[in-house]
Amino acid sequence: MTETTSTGARTERARPLSRAERRDAIAAATMPLLVEHGTAVTTRQIAEAAGVAEGTLFRAFEDKDELLRAAVVLALDPQPLVDAIADVPGADLRELVRGLAHLLAEAQRVGMRVFSVAHQVLGARAAAPGAGSRAKVERLRVSRHGVDERQRANRAVVVALEARLSPHESELRVPPPVAAAVVSSLVFGTAVPHLTGGAGLEPDQVADLLLHGISEPTGTDPSP
Structure with a gap:
């Protein structure tokens, strides 16, 4: 997507991730945390690693267990x-x-x-x-x-x-x-x-x- 700045320059905006892409990105960010913390990893740690708000996790996944299972499948x-x-x-x-x-x-x-x-x-x-x-x-x-x-x-x-x-x-x-x-x-x-x-x-x-x-x-x- 292209937008124009106040100076008239045209810049490219990043395409928003689909839900499936967002799930994969979050699961990938979770994998190293699973290795380090196991199931004790918190959703706050996952959100920080994925660079998203905690609420975004639960728009992509039903709950923490589903998120962890997705990370295991990816692994x-x-x-x-x-x-x-x-x-x-x-x-x-x-x-x-x-x-x-x-x-x-x-x-x-x-x-x-x-x-x-x-x-x-x-x-x-x-x-x-x-x-x-x-x-x-x-x-x-x-x-x-x-x-x-x-x-x-x-x-x-x-x-x-x-x-x-x-x-x-x-x-x-x-x-x-x-x-x-x-x-x-x-x-x-x-x-x-x-x-x-x-x-x-x-x-x-x-x-x-x-x-x-x-x-x-x-x-x-x-x-x-």
């Missing part, structure tokens, strides 16, 4: 991580693997926090006064949807990793699709403490294991 979108994988520096295989390990480890940390919040939000909804079998069915449906979306997201990430590793195929002991699956499995798996029996591994440790394995180098000298 399941793998595209930002896929784009980030494409931008990891990698002039050589070592640099690339280390960069990917750090990126994926941070994505896993954020993802685990978001999923924890998702369970809190869905659990609170089902446990609310008056919630019955319908609420439990909804929670189960959303939970299954989340699992399906997670699987699709993981597949998109593996495909993106394969694309980055393929130029280094001559340096790999396995085909790029296998290498991509191993990178994804090892980084994500070692970022979960209960799977490693401890605090997990640092990204540099994971990268070293990916590049060199767990065994000591063996010499080629056949003499005793």
Whole structure:
């Protein structure tokens, strides 16, 4: 939209966001707050992060729970991580693997926090006064949807990793699709403490294991 100022200059006014665009913008601003505060995040904090008045939140969403669920759904979108994988520096295989390990480890940390919040939000909804079998069915449906979306997201990430590793195929002991699956499995798996029996591994440790394995180098000298 164009308007004329008092000096006669013509300026372009920003197009107002549609309700769907406003919801997406608010949900995107909420995601980092979910990671930091969980469900304790306040609508005032969300409004400040989104750059809107608190009342705007409730014109876009029915309530805070709906807003948090929208943020969780947005967090399941793998595209930002896929784009980030494409931008990891990698002039050589070592640099690339280390960069990917750090990126994926941070994505896993954020993802685990978001999923924890998702369970809190869905659990609170089902446990609310008056919630019955319908609420439990909804929670189960959303939970299954989340699992399906997670699987699709993981597949998109593996495909993106394969694309980055393929130029280094001559340096790999396995085909790029296998290498991509191993990178994804090892980084994500070692970022979960209960799977490693401890605090997990640092990204540099994971990268070293990916590049060199767990065994000591063996010499080629056949003499005793």
